[in-house]
Amino acid sequence: MTLFGLIRKLEKLSRSIVTQLRYRRNLGGFCRSIVMQLRYRNLHAGLFYLGRGSQIDVGPNANIHFGRGVNFTRDFSGVFYGNVTFGDRVWFNRGCYVSVHGGLSIGDYSMFGEGASIHDENHVIGSSSEPLPLRGFVVKPITIGKNVWVGAKATILQGVHIGDNAVIGANAVVTHDIPANTIVGGIPARIIRELRVAE
Helix, strand or coil: CCHHHHHHHHHHHHHHHHHHHHHCCCHHHHHHHHHHHHHCCCEEECCCEECCCCEEEECCCCEEEECCCCEECCCCEEEECCEEEECCCCEECCCCEEEECCEEEECCCCEECCCCEEECEEECCCCCCCCHHHCCEEECCEEECCCCEECCCCEECCCCEECCCCEECCCCEECCCECCCEEEECCCCEEEEECCCCC
């Protein structure tokens, strides 16, 4: 490679980094993401942002893939022990909690409001003489489509599939599958109306 070619490559790389840093609110979040990638060899990610006060616990058998521009804002908590796949530009607002012991897949451009939580596990319940904490977990994977908007403090529980372009209302508890292009709300979440897709 010539000196001129090397200079052009460095200019292109620096422009790319500057563009990505504009998406990132500060250099600290970018640096925290680099430290995460160095610390966990099973974390495969594009450039992502990890806000102040955020914690991500990655299990030794986890398999994690983040697309480009994933944003975990301030005070995010994550327990990633299973298979985790986030598409490009997935956004978690302040105080979100995600617990993955089996599998979680989130499509591109999905957004999660403040305090939203996702759980792919639940305690084994029922009548038994065995103490509840010793019964273990039931784990079922969760799939969330592209362009999904999850409102503040909504909870998504195990085994749920949410279709593309769905809107989950604030404080909703999602216990069953949600079709694409719908608005849902309530406890448990019910369809409020269908969205018309612009042509």
